[in-house]
Amino acid sequence: MDLDLWTEKYRPPTLGGIIGQESIIESLTRFVETKAVPHCLFTGPPGTSKTTAAMAMAKDLFGETYNRNFMELNASDERGIDVVRNQIKNFARTMPSGDAPFKILVLDEADHLTSDAQHALRRTMESYAQSCRMILICNYSSRIIPPIQSRCAIFRFSRLDESGISKRLKYISKKEKITLDSSGVDAILYLTEGDMRAAINLLQAASSIGETITEKTVYAIAGSASPETIKTMLTDAKEQRHLESLESLRTLIYNEGVSPVDLVKQIHREIQILDLSHSQQMSVLEQIAEVEFRIGEGANGEIQLAALLAHIGIGSDASE
Numbered sequence: 634m635d636l637d638l639w640t641e642k643y644r645p646p647t648l649g650g651i652i653g654q655e656s657i658i659e660s661l662t663r664f665v666e667t668k669a670v671p672h673c674l675f676t677g678p679p680g681t682s683k684t685t686a687a688m689a690m691a692k693d694l695f696g697e698t699y700n701r702n703f704m705e706l707n708a709s710d711e712r713g714i715d716v717v718r719n720q721i722k723n724f725a726r727t728m729p730s731g732d733a734p735f736k737i738l739v740l741d742e743a744d745h746l747t748s749d750a751q752h753a754l755r756r757t758m759e760s761y762a763q764s765c766r767m768i769l770i771c772n773y774s775s776r777i778i779p780p781i782q783s784r785c786a787i788f789r790f791s792r793l794d795e796s797g798i799s800k801r802l803k804y805i806s807k808k809e810k811i812t813l814d815s816s817g818v819d820a821i822l823y824l825t826e827g828d829m830r831a832a833i834n835l836l837q838a839a840s841s842i843g844e845t846i847t848e849k850t851v852y853a854i855a856g857s858a859s860p861e862t863i864k865t866m867l868t869d870a871k872e873q874r875h876l877e878s879l880e881s882l883r884t885l886i887y888n889e890g891v892s893p894v895d896l897v898k899q900i901h902r903e904i905q906i907l908d909l910s911h912s913q914q915m916s917v918l919e920q921i922a923e924v925e926f927r928i929g930e931g932a933n934g935e936i937q938l939a940a941l942l943a944h945i946g947i948g949s950d951a952s953e
């Protein structure tokens with residue numbers, strides 16, 4: 634097995650290689666064609682191509698002079714005003730090299746910049762707009778001060794759709810000569826919910842167990858329960874087969890190593906399959922929130938989850 638991180642190895646180098654996010658990629662491609670790039674703000678959940686798109690756009694725009702005209706700063710290492718005064722200003726004020734119309738500075742995780750730093754940044758963005766365009770990247774745009782937002786074209790990246798991710802996973806599996814069966818793909822999609830980075834990382838981790846990746850390998854490596862197991866446990870609880878349901882709970886926690894917090898999240902996700910009445914469902918949802926809070930505060934996971942399963946059983950009793 635090679636030691637490269639597949640997420641880096643398979644990061645699309647050009648805008649054309651990026652899967653999904655069609656309307657955003659279309660706009661960025663137009664920026665490259667017209668060589669007119671505004672300051673941009675890329676925002677959206679993790680692993681949805683923000684950094685990839687920024688790097689690909691700069692590569693498409695600059696070609697050979699990419700290294701000299703592009704800089705990426707990760708704002709979560711240095712978050713203070715000094716980074717704006719020194720590194721950012723120094724890069725932004727020098728003229729672009731070669732025939733590049735301007736330089737591009739990517740500020741990753743810009744939502745971690747302190748508010749002072751953000752205020753300093755807004756002056757820099759204006760003063761040096763001739764020589765440098767900025768791409769700010771963050772997960773939550775609400776953490777960026779409004780004057781910066783108003784200086785940027787905002788692009789909202791959404792979670793990638795399942796067909797795009799599964800296509801990519803199959804492509805990578807083929808390149809890496811591993812067999813990924815369809816249950817394996819479904820399991821990865823289920824667990825990663827539109828996060829391409831998480832999906833590729835999970836694929837790489839699963840490939841270390843064996844050449845063939847199935848649903849079983851994926852859930853084992855992720856330390857998660859399969860939706861089927863959760864469904865069985867919940868159905869047993871609802872139909873008052875308490876012993877069976879508690880047995881499944883213990884197996885999940887102690888034999889399969891699933892963390893109680895993750896179990897609560899998965900139960901929350903699967904609860905609608907129980908076909909509970911409206912009021913029962915409300916009551917169970919409330920209980921799930923309570924259990925999640927208690928486990929977060931340090932309560933014993935098995936006891937809390939057993940109580941939740943009992944609550945589901947009692948709920949169906951009362952409705953009879």
Ligand SMILES: Nc1ncnc2c1ncn2[C@@H]1O[C@H](COP(=O)(O)OP(=O)(O)OP(=O)(O)O)[C@@H](O)[C@H]1O
Nearest residue numbers: 640643644651652679680681682683684685829830
């Ligand atoms: N649209 C895509 N097509 C193909 N691969 C992708 C795509 N989006 C992401 N990836 C893969 O996922 C990895 C992570 O993507 P990226 O760094 O762009 O995420 P991000 O949106 O910047 O996430 P974060 O907010 O966590 O920084 C990339 O290295 C690449 O391998």
Ligand SMILES: [Mg+2]
Nearest residue numbers: 683684741770
């Ligand atoms: Mg990123």
